[in-house]
Amino acid sequence: MLNKNKIILGLILIIGxxxxxxxLAEYPVSLSIDEVAIGYNTYSLxxxxxxxxxxxxxxAFKSVGDYKSPLLIYQKLE
Amino acid sequence: MRYFNPRLxxxxxxxxxxxxxxxxxxxxxxFILPFFRGLKNLFINKRELFNYLAFLxxxxxxxxxxxxxxxxxxxxxxxxxxxxxxxxxxxxKLNRKILIxxxxxxxxxxxxxxxxxxxxxxxxxxxxxxxxxxxxxxxxTLHKDSYNKVFITNSYxxxxxxxxxxxxxxxxxxxxxxxxxxxxxxxxxNQFDNxxxxxxxxxxxxxxxxxxxxxxxxxxxxxxxGIDYKIKSRIVDLSGKxxxxxxxxxxxxxxx
Numbered sequence: 274m275l276n277k278n279k280i281i282l283g284l285i286l287i288i289g290x291x292x293x294x295x296x297l298a299e300y301p302v303s304l305s306i307d308e309v310a311i312g313y314n315t316y317s318l319x320x321x322x323x324x325x326x327x328x329x330x331x332x333a334f335k336s337v338g339d340y341k342s343p344l345l346i347y348q349k350l351e
Numbered sequence: 352m353r354y355f356n357p358r359l360x361x362x363x364x365x366x367x368x369x370x371x372x373x374x375x376x377x378x379x380x381x382f383i384l385p386f387f388r389g390l391k392n393l394f395i396n397k398r399e400l401f402n403y404l405a406f407l408x409x410x411x412x413x414x415x416x417x418x419x420x421x422x423x424x425x426x427x428x429x430x431x432x433x434x435x436x437x438x439x440x441x442x443x444k445l446n447r448k449i450l451i452x453x454x455x456x457x458x459x460x461x462x463x464x465x466x467x468x469x470x471x472x473x474x475x476x477x478x479x480x481x482x483x484x485x486x487x488x489x490x491x492t493l494h495k496d497s498y499n500k501v502f503i504t505n506s507y508x509x510x511x512x513x514x515x516x517x518x519x520x521x522x523x524x525x526x527x528x529x530x531x532x533x534x535x536x537x538x539x540x541n542q543f544d545n546x547x548x549x550x551x552x553x554x555x556x557x558x559x560x561x562x563x564x565x566x567x568x569x570x571x572x573x574x575x576x577g578i579d580y581k582i583k584s585r586i587v588d589l590s591g592k593x594x595x596x597x598x599x600x601x602x603x604x605x606x607x
Contacts (some may be wrong), residue, residue, distance in 0.1 A: 302474055302481075304517075305481035306481060306510070306514070309518070310517070311480070317523035317527075318527075320525070321523050323527065325525035325527075336513075337510070337540070338538035
């Protein structure tokens with residue numbers, strides 16, 4: 274039973290890896306609007322220590338008004 | 352307790368422009384079956400797992416509490432873990448016949464998504480638009496300093512400004528100074544530096560202005576009826592179709 278479960282888990286991982294990396298250079302064709310907004314907030318933090326609206330190191334980023342979570346933005350500062 | 356609103360499970364993402372479907376939310380709808388099965392089993396048989404589940408729920412709440420006033424659903428992302436936990440537990444307890452039926456339905460569900468991805472929608476509409484915005488930003492960077500104002504239509508897509516800010520490396524400090532109006536959910540940035548987005552009531556003809564419009568607008572916007580102009584640049588989308596024209600007004604040849 275354990276081996277069977279391991280095989281199923283392995284198959285799921287292989288399928289997942291295939292779809293994650295298949296034509297990775299071609300798809301997606303561009304950054305999404307969220308990704309560019311996150312990138313600009315990171316850029317703003319790096320340049321000024323403030324977010325896009327001049328708020329210093331916020332907990333949630335107003336960004337384009339949809340209030341993004343901070344983890345991705347702060348993580349990109351590394 | 353509003354945080355535990357069941358609507359989270361059924362929330363959907365951006366609409367799919369090509370086929371009218373919305374995204375499938377945080378989890379596929381079909382997982383609702385093992386979810387309820389797992390929930391029932393947790394209450395009846397495995398109360399000791401409640402501690403583990405309670406830990407996951409508390410863990411999920413912490414970021415949501417810190418960002419509670421904000422409307423984005425991404426603050427609730429960690430609630431996915433306890434939901435997946437319950438689904439997995441429920442799946443383990445499904446009897447064989449139901450499990451086979453469930454897997455068949457799951458394959459159909461995933462097939463529909465794959466069919467859309469591979470055949471109906473090789474490029475997501477949003478991705479194609481963002482690709483075009485990157486090209487737009489490159490061309491605007493080349494031309495913007497040669498003109499007093501650059502007017503950009505929003506007829507191709509409603510909000511090119513985040514891409515322009517990002518790809519053009521607009522100085523955040525100067526942008527902070529310009530942005531003074533109060534924020535509402537999903538605001539649209541309509542001006543920075545000498546770039547004005549939409550606001551067509553402000554558009555007037557001047558040879559020191561650059562107009563970035565769609566080919567349709569060149570025909571339909573009364574501002575451009577019968578004028579002499581020069582096309583400074585063109586932006587095409589992934590299929591090669593023209594989507595933006597960079598128009599410079601030529602008043603001298605218009606004088607009689």
